[in-house]
Amino acid sequence: MMPLPYASGLDTPLILAPMAGISEAPFRRICRSFGADVLMTEFLSAEAIKRRIRQTLEGCEFDEIERPIGIQIYGADPQSMARAADFVTETYAPDFLDINFGCPVKKVVKRNGGSGCLRDLDLVERIIRAVVRATDAPVTVKTRSGWDQERRVPVEIALRMQDAGAKAFTLHPRTRNQMFSGDANWDEIASVVEALDIPVIGNGDIHTAEDILRMKTHTGCAGVMVGRGSFGNPWLFRDGRALLEGRDRPPAPTARERFGVALEHARLALRLQGDCRKTVIEFRKHLGWYTKGLPGASALRQRLFQIESMSEAEQIFQQYFEPVHTAA
Ligand SMILES: Cc1cc2nc3c(=O)[nH]c(=O)nc-3n(C[C@H](O)[C@H](O)[C@H](O)COP(=O)(O)O)c2cc1C
Numbered sequence: 001m002m003p004l005p006y007a008s009g010l011d012t013p014l015i016l017a018p019m020a021g022i023s024e025a026p027f028r029r030i031c032r033s034f035g036a037d038v039l040m041t042e043f044l045s046a047e048a049i050k051r052r053i054r055q056t057l058e059g060c061e062f063d064e065i066e067r068p069i070g071i072q073i074y075g076a077d078p079q080s081m082a083r084a085a086d087f088v089t090e091t092y093a094p095d096f097l098d099i100n101f102g103c104p105v106k107k108v109v110k111r112n113g114g115s116g117c118l119r120d121l122d123l124v125e126r127i128i129r130a131v132v133r134a135t136d137a138p139v140t141v142k143t144r145s146g147w148d149q150e151r152r153v154p155v156e157i158a159l160r161m162q163d164a165g166a167k168a169f170t171l172h173p174r175t176r177n178q179m180f181s182g183d184a185n186w187d188e189i190a191s192v193v194e195a196l197d198i199p200v201i202g203n204g205d206i207h208t209a210e211d212i213l214r215m216k217t218h219t220g221c222a223g224v225m226v227g228r229g230s231f232g233n234p235w236l237f238r239d240g241r242a243l244l245e246g247r248d249r250p251p252a253p254t255a256r257e258r259f260g261v262a263l264e265h266a267r268l269a270l271r272l273q274g275d276c277r278k279t280v281i282e283f284r285k286h287l288g289w290y291t292k293g294l295p296g297a298s299a300l301r302q303r304l305f306q307i308e309s310m311s312e313a314e315q316i317f318q319q320y321f322e323p324v325h326t327a328a
Contacts, residue, residue: 001222004199005138005167006038006068006095012216012244013037014237015170015201017227018072018098018142024059026268027286028066030261031230035237038223039069043100043114046075046084060092067095070140074100076112076123078130085134096167097135099128101143104176115176118147121160128164142170142203145188148177154188155195162198170201170225189219201225209249212240232289234261255294259317262290266310280309287313296320 007013016023016031018040028039041059048056062069071094075081085097101124103114110116117124132139141161146152158169173188174180184204193200199222202215207229215224230236239249253261266283273279287304291297300320307313 001193001220002197002199004038004201004223005140006070007223010037012221013223014212014240015223015225016040016230016237017203017225018042018070018100019227021282022231025062025066025272026265027234028062028069029268030265031234031237032066034234035241036226036230036234037068037237039066040098041069041071041094043072043074043103044084044088045113046073046077046080049073049084049087050080060088060094062092062094070094070096070098072098072100072142073131074103074108074113076117076127078123078126081127082130082134085131085139089135089137094137096138096140097131098140098142098170099131099166101141101161102172104144104179109176115144115147118144118151118157118176121157124157125160125164128161128166132165138167139165140168140170141166142172142201144176145171145173145185146175148175151175155191158192158196158200162196166198168199168201168222169196170203172203174204186215186218189215189221193220193222199223203227206236206240209236209239209243212236213243216244232258232262232286232292255320258290258294259320262287263310263314263317265290266313270310277308280307283310 004013014036015038016028016036020042023042032039044056044059060071071088073084100114101117108114143157145154152175154171161169171189171192173185189202201223202219202221203225206212206215206226212224226236235253242249265286269279269283284305288301291300303316304313
């Protein structure tokens with residue numbers, strides 16, 4: 001299989017999934033430091049880009065150290081998508097541009113955005129062709145297996161996207177109507193790998209380093225994309241790489257290491273997203289994830305979910321190591 005156009009020197013690149021509200025610059029950089037080879041922005045609306053909405057444009061920004069990175073856009077109007085592609089290419093020069101055909105959220109699919117397009121594959125083709133014409137960056141696509149069980153045709157969708165000019169194809173093998181229920185059907189990824197000439201990225205239900213290795217061996221995919229499994233666990237990239245290279249999995253991070261990375265992540269968030277209450281409130285979820293599975297985690301999480309400043313989190317972490325917990 002061809003290598004990914006934006007990561008050609010890498011064997012089985014590990015990709016941090018685009019995730020709204022999560023794959024922002026601070027978390028991207030943390031994941032990169034643990035071995036995420038490719039990063040992506042969260043999905044950004046072509047209409048909002050056209051209207052130069054500040055928050056959306058901020059979502060397009062990245063630092064040079066984040067390369068290779070892709071900007072992901074979505075929308076149902078080929079012309080708006082082309083204009084957005086042209087603008088983000090000229091303004092931000094990402095390593096690739098990804099089109100989101102997977103988002104299942106009602107607000108998005110109602111206007112045929114995200115996986116809404118999967119009900120009309122002619123429209124999908126027009127969108128891809130328009131975007132390909134508008135940018136000189138490689139255009140990639142990320143999609144689900146279909147709209148619903150009756151229209152579950154991943155290979156047909158994949159072939160049409162390839163014909164329209166996509167340079168890589170990511171499949172999250174669930175239908176739109178499944179949202180996140182049931183299991184991701186990795187056999188469908190294998191079928192798409194078989195059918196396409198362009199590289200295929202496997203995505204869906206990667207929770208452990210073993211899952212990364214299994215995704216590779218089960219499907220023969222060119223790259224593995226990790227979403228929810230990375231929450232509070234950027235070590236997943238390091239561990240997955242070790243297994244792919246036939247090495248032993250490194251020892252799991254200690255509580256101190258986890259807190260250390262959580263605080264490093266917190267400092268990045270304050271620096272990059274503003275030292276304000278909003279940043280702290282939005283960061284609470286990450287603190288909860290970093291402490292998952294630790295002895296006393298639920299009490300810890302309850303306290304972390306109430307912090308109003310990052311220094312409170314630091315204090316809570318320090319208190320964790322006072323004698324009552326070190327015995328645990
Ligand atoms: C909170 C959240 C936000 C997401 N946002 C996006 C997005 O902006 N663009 C996109 O293509 N997929 C998005 N996804 C889907 C993920 O990229 C991925 O396809 C899905 O979570 C399956 O992978 P996983 O099982 O490893 O999490 C999102 C998923 C979650 C959980």
